[in-house]
Amino acid sequence: MAELENCKGCGKLFVRVSSPYCPACLKKQEAQFEQVYRYIRQQEHRMATVSQVHEATDVSVNLIYQWIREGRLKPSIFQNLGYPCRSCGKMIQNGxxxxxxxxxxxxxxxxxxxxxxxxxxxxxxxxxxxxxxxxxx
The missing domain is CATH 1.20.5 (Single alpha-helices involved in coiled-coils or other helix-helix interfaces)
Known part of the structure; x- marks a missing residue:
């Protein structure tokens, strides 16, 4: 069921159906995802780490971590991508x-x-x- 909620990205009030982000923030995130994906798809950047991708694209590290957790960016293809363990902070690729x-x-x-x-x-x-x-x- 739809609920009124503040956007997790911009704080604007919107009707939440599934995502905690408003349509404008989702559109912005999708453009950022395309930018990141174009960057790491290039042969010379396939072994880039999250911090290198962040520096090259200026996309938030947390957003890149989110995409890896969601499976949108696959560590099996881009082997140096990972996110921190919730307990100790060591970089992991699943779980x-x-x-x-x-x-x-x-x-x-x-x-x-x-x-x-x-x-x-x-x-x-x-x-x-x-x-x-x-x-x-």
């Missing part, structure tokens, strides 16, 4: 976390599970029944 942070997170979760299981075991209360009581009350 949200780098392999190191993902392994650390998995380890922490496993450790928490082990601690939780140990706490449950320690707090387990024994139940004793008398002769007249039934176990299925």
């Amino acid at each position: 949200v976390l780098c392999d190191d942070c993902l392994k650390k997170l998995e380890h922490d979760i496993d450790q928490d599970d082990d601690e939780h299981d140990a706490a449950l075991k320690a707090n387990r209360v024994k139940t004793y029944y008398t002769r007249g009581e039934s176990r299925h009350n």
Whole structure:
């Protein structure tokens, strides 16, 4: 359902259908995307990094990161393009976390599970029944 919202780019009030950007900002972003894509498509710029693309095109680094995350710019084709891990900032080409942070997170979760299981075991209360009581009350 459409909602009134301020544009994430210019702050102008608009009716949001799907994108957080107004039609004018979307048009501007599309022109910037075409500029970036034309630049990196050239044979001599295929190995450019995000900062090199930013310097050559003057397009926001965050916007370039967004296009890589969305899959519009493919690191499989342009191998030096990437975006920072949300935890440590190391450059990655897919997902949200780098392999190191993902392994650390998995380890922490496993450790928490082990601690939780140990706490449950320690707090387990024994139940004793008398002769007249039934176990299925």
